[in-house]
Amino acid sequence: MTSAGVTAETARGFARCPACGLITYTRRLVRTGRVCPECGAHGRLSAPERLAQLLDEGSATALPADDPVRDPLAFTDSRAYPDRLALARRATGLTEAVVCARGTIGGQPVTVAVMDFGFLGGSLGTVVGDRITRAAEAALAERTPLIIVTASGGARMQEGVFSLMQMAKVSHAVAALDDAGLLTVSIITEPTFGGVAASFATCTDVLIAEPGARMGFAGPRVIEQTVRERLPEGFQTAGFLLEHGMIDMVVPRGELRLVLCRLLAVTRPSVFAEVADMVIRDPATLPEVDAWDVVRAARDPARPTTLDYATALLDGFVELHGDRLAGDCPAIVGGVGVLLGRPVLLLGHQKGHDTRELVRRRFGMASPEGYRKSSRLLRLAAKLELPVVTLVDTPGAYPGIAAEQRGQALAIAEIIKQLCSLPVPVVSVVTGEGGSGGALALAVADRVLCRESGFYSVISPEGCSAILWKDAAAAPQAARALRLGARHLLASSVVDGVVPEPSDPAAAMAAVGDAVAVTLAALDHTDRRELVANRRARFRRF
Numbered sequence: 001m002t003s004a005g006v007t008a009e010t011a012r013g014f015a016r017c018p019a020c021g022l023i024t025y026t027r028r029l030v031r032t033g034r035v036c037p038e039c040g041a042h043g044r045l046s047a048p049e050r051l052a053q054l055l056d057e058g059s060a061t062a063l064p065a066d067d068p069v070r071d072p073l074a075f076t077d078s079r080a081y082p083d084r085l086a087l088a089r090r091a092t093g094l095t096e097a098v099v100c101a102r103g104t105i106g107g108q109p110v111t112v113a114v115m116d117f118g119f120l121g122g123s124l125g126t127v128v129g130d131r132i133t134r135a136a137e138a139a140l141a142e143r144t145p146l147i148i149v150t151a152s153g154g155a156r157m158q159e160g161v162f163s164l165m166q167m168a169k170v171s172h173a174v175a176a177l178d179d180a181g182l183l184t185v186s187i188i189t190e191p192t193f194g195g196v197a198a199s200f201a202t203c204t205d206v207l208i209a210e211p212g213a214r215m216g217f218a219g220p221r222v223i224e225q226t227v228r229e230r231l232p233e234g235f236q237t238a239g240f241l242l243e244h245g246m247i248d249m250v251v252p253r254g255e256l257r258l259v260l261c262r263l264l265a266v267t268r269p270s271v272f273a274e275v276a277d278m279v280i281r282d283p284a285t286l287p288e289v290d291a292w293d294v295v296r297a298a299r300d301p302a303r304p305t306t307l308d309y310a311t312a313l314l315d316g317f318v319e320l321h322g323d324r325l326a327g328d329c330p331a332i333v334g335g336v337g338v339l340l341g342r343p344v345l346l347l348g349h350q351k352g353h354d355t356r357e358l359v360r361r362r363f364g365m366a367s368p369e370g371y372r373k374s375s376r377l378l379r380l381a382a383k384l385e386l387p388v389v390t391l392v393d394t395p396g397a398y399p400g401i402a403a404e405q406r407g408q409a410l411a412i413a414e415i416i417k418q419l420c421s422l423p424v425p426v427v428s429v430v431t432g433e434g435g436s437g438g439a440l441a442l443a444v445a446d447r448v449l450c451r452e453s454g455f456y457s458v459i460s461p462e463g464c465s466a467i468l469w470k471d472a473a474a475a476p477q478a479a480r481a482l483r484l485g486a487r488h489l490l491a492s493s494v495v496d497g498v499v500p501e502p503s504d505p506a507a508a509m510a511a512v513g514d515a516v517a518v519t520l521a522a523l524d525h526t527d528r529r530e531l532v533a534n535r536r537a538r539f540r541r542f
């Protein structure tokens, strides 16, 4: 997969895939972006090749870069450091291990820094740190998103402690983009380790890894030699990182531009399209429905899930994964997309339509990782000033030993308090079951809506009947005693409106989208302090 492996045979115009052994025309490999047409292995790209692939044709302008030789330690191992730099320059045609440019992706302006592993292993010298810092400063000055493509073995030992300081220097420049509300994206390529992994590769808003790319703090050899542990299959690869909640997604090279276009689209300021306000606000206009019928309807596995809503209602939805701590909860999904013209963050419990999916999604019962992922995405929404839509459909938070060990109660408490101060509009829709604290965690909103057949409850009817009737079979009576249903929720102002539910499923989903857009549009221009004060007042009255 190394460029060395490929270039060895380029003289004859052929290259051999180090992963599957396929021998192919080098010209064909260049066309596929060095992705093996047989096995999909992603070969290494030079920084200029990467820039050409990522940016719109002809849009790239290199950022000004001086190319001093800095040798602060007068370092020599088997070769003097300046000689080593000179060799790297000659071998790569580059002056350092990163190339920075401004340009466009799908017509949208960006600033890009691309590391090149071929130049001294992409090591983080002072010039590399300088260039990336200046790219971030250019992004700040021109108010564009920043995209960093990483490939690095870590620090540059020849520059000693000055190399270490680059981690902090670049991080400061990225933090300034956070303060300015500008999107930052890392594209993690094979390999990304050490000080690069522990700073700008992972302190950005969205982390995308290429298939097969490995990232970590300590490299596998260091781990094996230091602690003498055998490493599991796939250790530190993109799939491992996704499973452990560290990155948002794994994106094949051929789809990178599309995903970036969609992410960049959510940074464009815009307003909701005008739609008719069909939200029901008078409980008297709602029919009396038996509470147990409501419960059964709300639990119907044929009902749309959050991902169904995301696909149907949002243009260019990009799902974001992971709590950046330990895992990715399948029972809560979230991401960004454009709802009726306005970019939003969507979060919601995720069930499924069949047993396999329901089991995989734990019936929509979220783990602490799910609430922590939600917290992370809410911080992103606040930074990018995206209104938030949450869809509630859960029997409750996941009750399990592992969930308790990782602080289920703390994760729920954290997100509830976070929502109390979130400086962007939040609208919640109870689309199915709203079960206890696990539901409320996503429903501390400026406006709470409910679908006609949704319900919201302190406990499941089964749980209530088991405790108070000493008999789970008394669930229907319990449901009636708890007065479950939209009519009671609206009459008691627990919800602010009810979304009408036409029998056609597509129309019912569209009604949710319209109700959310109408509600958010009314809040979108409220002063942020007033917004938070009103949200507090809303819950103060209970």
Ligand SMILES: [Zn+2]
Pocket: 017, 018, 019, 020, 021, 022, 036, 037, 038, 039, 040, 041
């Ligand atoms: Zn191959």
